[in-house]
Amino acid sequence: MFLGFRKRRTPGGTFALRVAAPLGIGLGAMIVGTMPARSADETANQDVENVVVTATKRNESLQKVPLAVSVVDGEQAAQENLNNLNDISSIVPSLNFRNGASNKDQGLFIRGMGTVTTSPGAEPSVSTVIDGVALDRPGQATLDLLDVERIEVLRGPQGTLFGKNASAGVVNIVTQQPTEEAHGYGDVSYFGGGDEFRAKAGVSGALVPGKAKGLLSVLSSDYGGNVTNVYNGDKVNGYDHNGARTKIELTPSDTFRVLFAADYLHSRETIPSGVISSTNITYPGGVTTANPAFANLISPVQASAGNTNINTNTNTHADDDNGGVSAQLDWSIGNHTLTSISAYRKWKNGQLQDFDRTSSSLNKQIVDHGELDFDQISQELRLASPTGQFLEYVTGLYYLHTVDDEVYSRTDTATSGTVNNGTARYGTRGDNYSAFGEATFNFTDDFRGIAGARVIRDELSYYHGRVSTAADTGISASSPYATGNTSDLGYADRVGLQYDLTRKATTYVTYSHGYKGPAYNVFFNMVPSTQGAALKAETSNSYEIGLKTKTLEDRLLFNAALFHTTFDNYQANFPNLVNGAVVTNLINAGQVSSRGFEADFTAKPCKQLTFTGNLAATDARIDHTLVTPKNWPINGEPLPFTPKWKTNLRADYRIPVNEDYAITLGTNYRWQSKVQYDLSESPDTIQKAYGIWDADISLNNLASSWRITLLAKNVLDKTYSSYLQSSGATSTSGTAGYVYRWVPRDAERYFGINLRKDF
Template sequence: MAFGSQAHAQDTAPPVAEGATEASDIVVTATRRAEPLQKVPIAISVVGGDVLRSENRAGLQGISAIVPSLNFRNTASAKDQALFIRGLGTVSTSPGVEPTVSTVIDGVVLARQGQASMDLMDIDHIEVLRGPQGTLFGKNASVGAVNIVTRAPGDEFHGFFDLGYYTGGDEWRARAGVSGPLGEKVAFSLTGAYSHYNGNVKNVFDNSTVNGFRNAGVRGKLQFTPTENLTVTLIGDYADAKNTTPQGVVSSTTLVAYPTNAVTNFPAFAAAIAPVVPGAENRAINSNYFTNAQDKNYGLSAQIDWNIGDYTLTSITAWRGWKNDQAQDQDRLPGATTAFPQQHDIGNLSFDQYSQELRLASPKGQFIDYQVGLFYFQGDDTERYQRTTTLGTGASFLGVANYSVTNKSYAGFGEANVHFTDRFRATLGARVTRDELRYSFARTSTSPTPVTGIQTAFTAGGNTSNTGFSGRAGLQYDLTPKAMAYFTYGRGYKGPAYNVAFSMLPQDTSALRPETSNSYEIGLKSRFFSDVLRFNIAAFLDKFKNYQVNFFDTFNGSPVTRLINAGRVSTRGVELDVALQPSRAFTLSAGGAYTDARVDNFICPVGAAASCQINGKPLPYAPKWKGNVRASYEIPLSGDLSIRLTTDANAQSKVQYSINQTPTTAQSAFGIWNASLGLLGGDRWELNFVVKNITDKSYSTNLGTFGQGVVRFVPRDDRRYVGANFHFAY
C-alpha cells in the first residue's frame, strides 16, 4: 500500500523499473530491484523527498504523521527513540537489543535505532515496508523496514539551494547541493544541510529556551562507470546534531495506579518546581542542570553493480559510526530538597558497525527469477554512564557503569518468483541467520548500599548464540491489467538480547530468547479510470512470540526498566490508501489504518512489583485509528508562473504510551491541520508559505511516569506556527 500522491516528481530521474508501463508509475526498491509500486506484493507507503522539503519534515518523526501505520517515540536523547510499525517496536536503551523496525539507507542497515534520528539529506524518496521483511532486509525487520533512498548523481550538471524560516522558536533551515559529470565515466553529487531551532519550552530557572536543536551534515557520492556493465558508487556522509530536549516536561504531580486506579498526589513536588504549573499543555521546566544530547553519525559505503550477461552481481561494503553524548536532569528540580534528592546523569556512547552484502539477481521475464545472497555484520558498542545523587543534606554519591556489547551476524538468503502465467505468480523466500552476542558490564558506587537512582556495585558478563529462520511465501494474481490481488505469509525473526544498561541487575544477566513472528496479509492494488484513481487496501494479522519489551518496575525502592520476553502479542487491522488525480493540476489523497495491537499472554517477571494484569490491553504507541488526507491544486498564471494550494490533516485515536497501562500515560485523540501556499516558477524555483497546526492543538508525543508524577514530551508543532521556504534549482 502506498501514499502514491506523496511521491512527487523528483529532481533527478529514478531508475527505470522493470515492468513499468506508465509515466505515472512510482518506482520502489522494496524487492531490491527497481519495480513499479503497484506490481509489488508488499504493503508500502512512499514519501517523496520534495514533500519532506516543502512541508518542513526533516526526519523520520515528521513522516510518522503522514504514514498511518508508522509511529515514533520521542525522548530526550536519540539513544532512547524508536520506530513502530503496526503497533510494534522496541523501546530500550540497551545496546544488547536490536530494533524491531529496520532502517536502511542506500542498502546499508542501521543497527541501532538512535542512528535513524538524524536529519535526512538529499532524499529521493522513503519507503515504509510493512510486515516481516527479513528475507531481503535482515533479521531486525520482523515488523517492517524503512528504506531510505538518496538521490543518484545526475548525467547533467545540476544544483539547488533551499532556505527556510519558521516562527515559534526561530527555526532556520538551509540546504544546498550540486550534482553532475566529472568526466565521461564519473559523476558526483554533494549536499550540505544546516538547521537551527531555539525550542518551545521555557526553563524558568535561568530564563532559557530549550527543546530545540542544531543540526549540520554533508553527504557525497561518486559514481564510476568504467564499462557499460560495471557501476561503482562510493558514498560518504557526516552529520552532527545537538538537541536540548528536556527529560520530560512535568504535566502532572499525580500518579494513578493500574489496575486499582488509586490516586496519589505529590503537592510537595508541585511546590518544589514552582512557578512552573503542571498541566497537559505545560511548556515550562525549572531545572538547574542543562539536559542536552549530541550525536555524530558518519559512514562510508561502496556499492558495486556488475552485469554479467543478464545477471547482476551487487556488493555493498559499509562502515558506520555513531557517537552519543548526553546529560540529563533526572530529578527535574532546581535543587535538592530534604524530600527530593538530585539525580544528574552523563552518558557517553561509541558504536561502530561493519557490514558486507553480496547479492546475485537473475534476469526478469523468465519462468523463475530469483535473488540469492550472503550477509555479514559486526557491531561494537562501548558505553560509560554515570549518575550523581545529591541529598538535601548535601551528601553526594556517584555511580559509574562501563559496559560493552559485540554483535556478529552471518546470513544466507534467497527469494524467487515463479511466473505460472502472465497473470499468476508465486513468491518464496528464506533467510538463515546466525547470531553471536557477548557483553561485559561493571558498575561501581561510592555507597555500599542502594541510594536513590544508584544500585550497588555489580559486575557481569556473558555470551549467547542462536540460529534463526525468516522467510516469505505468497501468491499474486492480476485481476485486470490495472488490478492485482496478493496473499503473503511471512516469518519474522529478531535475535537474542541482553538488558545491558546503567541499572543492570543480577536478574538481567540471562539472555532473552529471540523474538519470532508469523504474519499473514491479503491485499489489493488497483488503478481505475486511466490511472486517475489509485485504490490500495491490505488486511493483516501478525502474531509474536517472546516479544522483547521494556517493563517498568521498582527495585530497592528505585524505579527500573526491565527488558523481558513479554510472552505473546499480536496486531491485526486494515490499511487503506486512495489517491485521486483527475488532472495534472489537482491531486487528492487519503490514507488510514485500523490497528488492533494487543497483549495476548503476558509473562510476568519473577518478583515484579508492578501489575502484570495486562492481557488484552493495547500495546504502546499503537492508536487504533490513524489517518490523513492531503489535497493540492495548482493554478497557472502566466508563462511558467503558477500558484499551488496545499492542505493536509492527520488525526489519530487515543494511544497508550506505556505497556504498564497506567491511566496517566494515555494521550487522548487529536488531529492536526496544516496548509501551504506556493508560488512556482516552473522547474527552476518555488516559494512556499506554510502554516502548521492551524487549530493550535496541543498534544504529547510521549508520556511517562516518574516517582512523583507524569512528564510529557512536547512536539515541534505543539503550537501553531508559520514559515516560508524557498527552493532554487539550476
C-alpha cells in the same frame, strides 16, 4: 504540492522517467513530486501515475510489488518541514515513533510492533536501511534526513531480503544519486515558534563525462526550541545540526559500476528529560494519588497537559556524531547482476540529563551522564536474475559485525549535601552471518508464486561492571565485572501468491515468518548475577491479503490490505523501581498480536485538483504475559505507541497563472485516536485523540526553476504530547509520583516560509 516528473539515470546507464503524484500515504504510497523546468500546462496531467521502488531489491513498479509499502518523497517532505523519521511517522498511518531525551532513547513501530530499549544488546524490530546499508541501532537513524530521494516504509516481516532485525518491518531510505548533467540547488527555510532556520545546498554533475560523476550536499539547521526553562530563561527542546553527504559514481564500462558514498552529521539536541504534565498518579482501581510537594518544587511551573515550561538546574542535552562510508559495486554478468555493498558506520553519542527534573535545593538532585561509542562493519553480496522469465530471483550472503562501548554515571546529591554516585562500564560485541534468497515463479502472465528464506547465525556477548559509593535513588550497589555470551540459529521465510485481475489491478496473499535474534539487557543498573541471562529470540508469523488497483481511466488509485501478525517472546521494556526511581528492564514480555486494515487512495477528478487519503486501523494487543507488577493486569490491553485509528487526508489545487507561473493551494488534516505510551498500561500515559490541520500555498516559476512556499502548521493550535511517561509510585498509599511529557515541534501553531532555487 506539485505533480511532476524527475529524470533519473538507472544503474545501466539509460534514463528512466520517474512520475510522482501529490501527497498520499497508506498501503500503496505517499507520492509527491518535484519541480522541473516545464510549463504549467505541461505538468498538469490528469493521470495518477506510479513510482519505482526497491522494496524487493530490484527497481519495480510500486503497484506491482506484492507488499504493503508507503513511499514518501524526500524533497517534498523537507519543504513541509518534515525532517526526520519522527516527523515522517506523523503522516504514515502504520508508522509510529517513540520519543526520548536523546536519539539513543528513540525507536520506530510498524503496525504496533517495535522495540523500546537503550540496551546495546538488543536490536530494533523495525530495521532502518540507508542506501542498502542496514543500521544495527535505532538511534543511528533518528536525526536529520539529508538529500533524501524517497523513504519506503515496508510493513510486516521483511527478513528474507532485509535481514534479521526486520521482524516488524523496514524503513528503507534512498538518497539522491549523482547526475550526468550539471545540477545544483539552494534551499532555505525559516519557521516561527522557536526561530527555526534551515539551509541546504548541493551540486551534482559529471567529473569525467560518461565515466565519473559526483554529488556533494550540505546541511545546516538551528532551532531554539518551544520549551522555556524558567530557572535561567533559556529556550530548550531545540537543536543545532550540521552535516554533509558526498557520492562518486564510476562507470568504467557498460557492465561495471562503482558507487562510493560518505556522510556525516553532527547534532546537539536540547530535548528536556521531561516536561511535567501532572503531579498526580491515577491507579487502575480509580484511586488518585496527588503529589503537592513536587508541585511546589517545580513552582512557578504549573503542571498541565499543555505545559511548555520546566524548572531544572541542569541543561539536559545530547551531542551526536553519526556517519559512515560505503562502496557499492554492480557487475552485469550476462543477464545477471552481481552486487556487493561494503560499509562502515560510526556513531558517538553523549548525553547529560536532569533526572530529578527540579532545581530546588529542597529536593535531591540527580544528574545522569552517558557516553556511547558504536561501530559496525557490514558486507552484502547478492545476485539478481534477469526479469521476464519463469523464474526470477535474488539471492545472497550477508555479514555484520558490531562493537558497542558505553560509560554511564549517575550522581545523587541529597538535600543534606551528601553525594553518592555510580559509574557503569559496559558493552557488547555481535556477529551476524546469513544466507538469503527470494524467488518469483511466473506461472502465467497474470499468476505468480513467491517464496523466500533467510538462514541466520547470531553470536552475541556482553561485559558489564559498576562501581557505586552506595545504593541510592536509581543507583544499585556495586557490581563486579562480568561477561556473558550466547548464540542462536534462526530463520525467516515468506511464501505467497499474486494474481492480476486486470492490467491495472493486482491481488496478493502472503505468509511471512520474522526473526530477531537473542538479546542481553545491558544497562547502567544491570546486576549480571540475576539479570545476565540472554533473552530468547523474538519471532513473528504474519498473514496479509492485499489489493492494488487503478481505475476510472487512471484518475483513481486505491490500495488496501488486511493483516494479522503474532509475535512470540516479544522483547520489550517494562518499568521497575530501583530504590524508589523508575528504571526499565528489557524482558521477553510474552505473546502479542496485531491485526488490522490499511487503505489509501489518490484521486484526480480534474487536472488541477488532487485528493489523497489513507487510513490504518490497527488492533495491537498483549495476548499473554506473566508480567503483572503492582497487580496491574496487562493481558488483553493495547500495545504502546499504536492508536487504533490513524488517518491522513490532503487536497491540492493547482492554478496555472501563465506559461511560466503556477500557484498551488494545499491543505492537510491528520487525526488519530487515543494512544497508550506505557507497557504497564498506566491510565496517566494515554494521549487522547487529536487532529492537526496544516495548510500551504506555493508560487512556482517553472521557467527559472524557483519556488516560494508559505506554510501554516497546526492551524487550529491543538496541543498534544508525542510521548508520556510516569515517574511511578511505590503503592497507592505510599510515595506519590508525577507524569511528564515530550513536546512535539507542532504542539502549537506556527508559520514558515521555504525558498528553493535549482540551477
